[in-house]
Amino acid sequence: MNKAYQSLERHFARLSSLSDALGILCWDKEVMMPHGTADRRADNLAILEGLRHEILTAPEMADLLAEADAGEDPWQRANLAEMRRVHTHATALPGDLVEACTQATTRSEMAWREARQNSDFAGFLPHLTEVLNLTRQVGEAKGAALGLSPYDALLDSFDPGTRQTDIDPIFARLRTELPGLIAAVLEKQASLPASIPLEGPFPIARQEALGRRLMQQLGFDMTRGRLDVSAHPFCGGATHDVRLTTRYEEEDFIPAMMGVLHETGHAMYEQGLPQNWLSQPVGQAAGMTVHESQSLMVEMQVCRSRAFVEWVAPLLRQTFEVAETTPAWQPDNLHRLLTHVQPGLIRVDADEVTYPAHILIRYDLEKAMIKGDLALRDLPAAFNDGIHSLLGLSVPDDRRGCLQDIHWPEGLFGYFPCYALGALASAQLRTAAYQQDASLAPAIAQGNFAPLMQWLRTNVHSRASSASMPEIIRAATGAPLSADAYLAHVRRRYLDHAPDA
């Protein structure tokens, strides 16, 4: 490695400190900040983001990147490649486009909140039109800089290395198989006795203690992170200080518990990133798909499995002081509650079987929007058609249709597919892990996550961004990412009722 590379490492370490600061300030904004300071905080965050952008796009940085030689070490080489990718993304956009995007999405997000409430797509259309126009310019500018199509360039912002040509065949397979599979699962479910609801209330202090207990069980390091409460659960904070949140309802503890498990999956990834590289681009998570695979690994693959439910049932009864023999609190019923399938209109409420359908619809639509093949006035009808064809439901209003998500109003195009890819990746990784190490499944049945986490550390977490998502999945599982493992998982859990699924 040469001096220019060493100098770049110092610059990027400074950028990493700014990112840490932004991470903690964003966490604070959602968890701690008094509401009267919201505008000022927004200004502060914008100024810090601006500083980061300034440092990243300074002429000196381009010179150093041109001169840099990372030498033979594969991590330093990968680090330099990531530096160049990040730099290209940042410098691809002219300053006035960045500013126009910020202003348009700020306006659009506010307009969307009102439009959603009133199911007023027509009122929102001018905002979405503006955001889409600007996002298409972003895609073109980034695409030109990266040598990619506009949609691939947008994808690359969230999931480096993932391309439309990888996704299309996978999603085509899901589109073919999913409707029949959902129907079969619903038929099987209807043939079984109905689940018994759990009766609350469930005191919040106990829910919180339960969440902390499960985080500990998963191996979360409380000396380098926190659990708190926010309106929308998330995993954020800084590289050495991973902070997750949940929200509690007294009437039902399952949403908070599953929320903590989901976010702890994200957090374990962050805490498992290589300590020596945390302040460099190569030491960051490999993108949205791998991140989501880690949260779904915990929440969906493991913690809704029969084996885990067997282990957790006594802990739940003890937490909420329920008699050991109460029928609703037996593993069988708890498992049924945790794996209930019900096609619905709202993506974020969907179970793991119907969830990908929501993504397939959005993926097609956003590709068409970026390409210019879908006039925005036709979006609601196209969205509703998609829901009807994949889930058999009629959308009664746009509030529960194409206005339900914040992503497009915020200018996030190329983000949705990662959710479904993450679900597929989680199934593929879990299947490979259980096959490669026969001790993992029995350990989970004892509530022991250590062997699974060790496998994930070795095969996923510790690789950080030294490889791309497609490379990480292939190396860990021996095959490229596909829908196979996910479809097999759904059949085993929901049709075969395999005892470990």
Place this chain on the structure above:
Amino acid sequence: MNKAYQSLERHFARLSSLSDALGILCWDKEVMMPHGTADRRADNLAILEGLRHEILTAPEMADLLAEADAGEDPWQRANLAEMRRVHTHATALPGDLVEACTQATTRSEMAWREARQNSDFAGFLPHLTEVLNLTRQVGEAKGAALGLSPYDALLDSFDPGTRQTDIDPIFARLRTELPGLIAAVLEKQASLPASIPLEGPFPIARQEALGRRLMQQLGFDMTRGRLDVSAHPFCGGATHDVRLTTRYEEEDFIPAMMGVLHETGHAMYEQGLPQNWLSQPVGQAAGMTVHESQSLMVEMQVCRSRAFVEWVAPLLRQTFEVAETTPAWQPDNLHRLLTHVQPGLIRVDADEVTYPAHILIRYDLEKAMIKGDLALRDLPAAFNDGIHSLLGLSVPDDRRGCLQDIHWPEGLFGYFPCYALGALASAQLRTAAYQQDASLAPAIAQGNFAPLMQWLRTNVHSRASSASMPEIIRAATGAPLSADAYLAHVRRRYLDHAPDA
């Protein structure tokens, strides 16, 4: 005003955002941060501080300051003057001296923690020697840049505009009067029946509710701030988001309550700064002395007054569910508990009568150290002599002597006098306020702080740094800062037992 000035306002607004970020991150460090991330956070803070220093000392900034013309508006003129002062402080020190100071004080602070525990002055001496040598260089460099003596230059870092020549006669007066006054107060106190201790425990949730109730009573805006818990109470956060902390003990509620009142005094000052100028140097608090005067105004001047105790006694009984007639909880006894005087060795535990003595000793010693008139090996004996001559106590070990405070180990010379000046200023301001507006005292007796806060807003808070501490005190009270009001206050409260003192 010209373009250069306008450009400076933009630069300083960016610096203000960085300061806000640092303020919230420092608060988080004390209140929220998991301990395993302490080193990383220290790095992050150092890097953000470095960025701020870089922006402030960039060549462009010097050019703009040279070109700038603030025009005729007095606030813009004062703002430019403050920009120049801040810039001079920042650019006065060569980079290697700043770095040497940071490293030396980090080492010294760690060594001090151990040395204090073991009363090991000899072991700490090399560290203090290094820190003092560097601090003398800082004083000389800043002094040369500001046209001040080294000690005045150090003072100016904490209390702009305050000079040794202002302090010397005031402290000389205290040195003459204080020993006799303390003796008289103790004699008077001994002639009265002993106070009755309050019996706990005092549940922490109720102490916290009491603290919030009192903050509300003082007018603290909870939409722009918070109350939390930390090991050492402080008031920090950001310009629009003032965060104070306290700590609770179950056995005694008075320390936490007085802590909240003290920090709320600081916080009211911050919340009362002019909103339009918050992101500019002129909009900041006018320095340590005025800040301390505002905390002591609330904690000492008002909330230990007989009038306030009369009002608060029923609230305290109600909070802790004490019968109305319990003798210990009558105003008379509560007031005696809150105004108990006891010469002691530890500065931070001192009452308002003996507190200035601790400062007089440190002021003389630190002036001599900076001047080079005191060999550090002679510091313990000189410190102990001072305590003996002013408070009549023998210091049994350096842990309770010259090793008790973190200030010198941290390189804070010129900081101590502001504590005592703040106490004098609080008495002088309170006396002037009560004289100028006869409605203030009766309002306090009703628990109504609004008129007093209005007076402070007008005469102190809203002036921010548009004037220096000496100017603010003189304009608000009609006289330069002196010990008169403080001495009169002590006599009225502790000797005359005036009904409103």
